[in-house]
Amino acid sequence: MTDDERRAIEADCQRLINLYVNLSDAQKWEELVALYTPDARFARPSKPDEFVEGRAAILEGFTARPARAQRHVIANTVVGVVDADHATAFSVIVLYLGEAAEPGELPAMSAKSPLVGTFTDKLVRTADGWRFAERIGGLDFRP
Template sequence: MTEDERRAIEADCQRLINLYVNLNDAQDWEAVANLYTEDARFARPSKPDEFVEGRAAILEGFTSRPPRAQRHVIANTVVDVVDSDNARAFSVIVLYMGDAAASGELPKMNAKSPLVGSFTDKLVRTTEGWRFAERVGGLDFQP
């Protein structure tokens, strides 16, 4: 693998992670779920030992949550390329959240905000592009 190929994989994986955060904040759950492989595993930062397995179950997990106002900030992402079809990544995540507000109003921030944690990802190249094979969250501080 050339340095240019490695950098292209890193950029594609970084874009996947950023897209995930933006779609999550837009609460576009179908699009979020489609960023996972069919057999992916996902563990929320608040429950890092409880895996949801499979794209359909991941989608169900997101759609079953009550609506909330939220904004994720992702930083310090490092992508390590394993080979041309596999990569690993680590990112720091900050989540601001609150109750959904009336149209045209700003939401009030939840007393648990912000949450600070991380994601450790296994990423794979598929025919649809790079996808999450596994995404494991964790919290760094108690809310």
């Protein structure tokens, strides 16, 4: 693999991670879940040892949550290229939460905000581009 090929994989994987948090904040759950492989595993930062497996179950988990205001900030992402079709990534995440607000109003921030944690990812190249095969969240501080 050339340096340019490795950098292209890193950029594609970084874009996938950024797109994920943007779709999450917009609560576009079906688009977000399409970023996973059909048999992917996901563990929320608040429950890193409890895996939800498969797109349908991951979608159900997101849509079952009550609406809320949220904004993720993702940083310090390092992508490790395993080979042309596999990569890993580690990112630090900050999550600001609030009550859902009326249209045109700003939400009040939750007393639990911000939450600081991480995501550790296994990424694979598919016919549809790079996707999450596994995404494990974790918290670094108690809320």
